[in-house]
Amino acid sequence: MRKTLSAMLLAMILAPALLMAQKQLYFGLAGTGLSSVITNQNNYGLPFEMDYKVTFGGAGNATIGFDFNKSVGLRLEIGVSKLGQNYKDNYKDTVYTRNIKLNYLQLPLMFKFRTGGEIAKFYVMAGPQFNILLAASQQYLKQELIFDEYYRPVDWSEPILIGKETITERYNALDIMGRIDFGTDIQLTGNLFLNAGLTLAYGFTDINASDYQIPDKDGNYNPSHNFYGGITFGINYLFPVGTR
Secondary structure, eight states: OHHHHHHHHHHHHHHHHHHHHHOEEEEEEEEEEEEEEEESOOOTTOSOOOEEEOOEEEEEEEEEEEESSSSEEEEEEEEEEEEEEEEEEEETTEEEEEEEEEEEEEEEEEEEEEEEOSSEEEEEEEEEEEEEEEEEEEEEEETTEEOOOEEOOTTOSSOEETTOSBOGGGBOSEEEEEEEEEEEEEEOSSSEEEEEEEEEEEEOSOOBOGGGOOOOTTSOOOOOEEEEEEEEEEEEEEEEOSOO
C-alpha cells in the first residue's frame, strides 16, 4: 500500500514537469495555392446568369502556434488572401465574361490535434477564420469590351454601372468562415519543421452588402458565400517552453 501511494505521489509531482517539457511555441511562414468559388452569383438583377469557370487564387501568412503537449495546440495566422470567381457565357449570341477579385486580410484561429512519430506527425486543424475585405474589383466584358452600360434593378431609384471596375462597396467588410486543414508536420532539425496539407474553408455570412442584395431574374435573392480549397506549405521554427 505504501509503495502504491508513493508511486502515485511521485506521478503527481512529475506530471506537471513532464507536461511543461512538452510545451512549445513556434513561429512560421506559409503559402497556399487555392481554387475559390462564390456560391449563388449576384448579377444585379440582369436577365441572365453566367456559367462558372475554374478560378485560382492564393494566400500567404505568418503563423504563431503553441502546443500544450505533443498532441494538442492552438495556431493563429495573419495574412492576405485572393479569392473571387470567374464567369463566361453566351447569351443571345453575345459573349459575356466576368472576373471578380476579392482581396482579404485573413485571421484564422485554429485548434490543432496531431499524432505520429518523432519525424512525421499527421495533423488536423479546425476553427473560425475572419476575413476583412481590403479591396474588390471586377473585369466585366461584353464581346471583349468593357460592359459600360447602366442597368436599374427593380425598386432602385438610380441605375448602376454594370462593368464598374472597383466594386468594394458592393461587398460586406467582414466574412466569417469555418476552416479545416489536414496535413503532415515533418521535423527537419530539433527546432525546424515543415508542414504540408490540404485546407478547406466556407463562409457562413453573405458577402454581398445590404444595398446590393438584389433579387435574380426570377425575383429571388440567394445569399452569396465564399468557398475555397487548396494546398498549403509552411516552414516553422519552434522554441521549447520549460525544461526539455
